[in-house]
Amino acid sequence: MANRAEAYDFSYFEDRNKAEGYGTNDYGAVDYGIDGSHAYQPMELPQAEPEPKIVELPKQEPEGEPEQRHRPKRNLMRMAAAWLCFGLIFSAVMTAVYSEVQLTELTEKINEAKKDLEEAKSLEVQLTMQAAQKMSDAEVERYATEQLGMGKVTGSQVVYLHVAQQDRGTVVQELGEGSWLDRAIAAVRGWFA
Template structure:
């Protein structure tokens, strides 16, 4: 009886973890709602930037392909110019004066001119030329002029 009473073991009291905020702070902490117009402008901006980047990349690819084809064409041009120069030299060698003389002497049996082959021809003294004009019956004055012209020529 005189002993102290035992206390009944009690569970420790739990602390309330709920924090109550005033309405103004509650509105500030809420997740923001996205406006449709803001989302649309953001998506359009992204698409425009992506399109510009894609166009730039496509242009660079086209530029690289054109550079490669230009290099190929330039190489082909230099090769063709070399072939043209070779053919032109062959052509000039075949049509040179010495080649023609050799061909004429070897193949055709011709020989260079010498004094035995030269013959002088004497022509009659004074060559005359005669110009024939069609006869027109214009009158006595034109006939007079024509006769004076013939006399002076």
């Protein structure tokens, strides 16, 4: 730093000091005099025009094209991602609700089937007992005598057949004479018959 004026910005004070009639020294400070009063009028020094202060800002893209090109793509992608997430969550919730509804319906069907099964078992027991009563020996005899007109077997109903021991079968059709080998085999069979 060459001097204090470069280190501090006294422009605010200069305007006020000029309005009140005070001068500044070489360093840009207010010159009040020795005892703190302004016993003399300070001499105005020629002042050089202050150099404009240049502050470099970060480079910005022009407001027009590039920023607008990137922003819609980014917003579009964010919106698409949000809709995708919403769709996934919505479909998961709907799947869970649908599963619960199906589970409830199937549970009701199972309960109805169990009730029908119990009724069928009860009916089976009743029908089995009725069938057992109808199939007893006494019931079969009663049905045979009353409905079919049957009775117990008597001696007059038995017929015996006597078969004579000498009965033989006769050949109705003669076979044609075959070869000498066939005749020899037939003769041997005849001896053992």
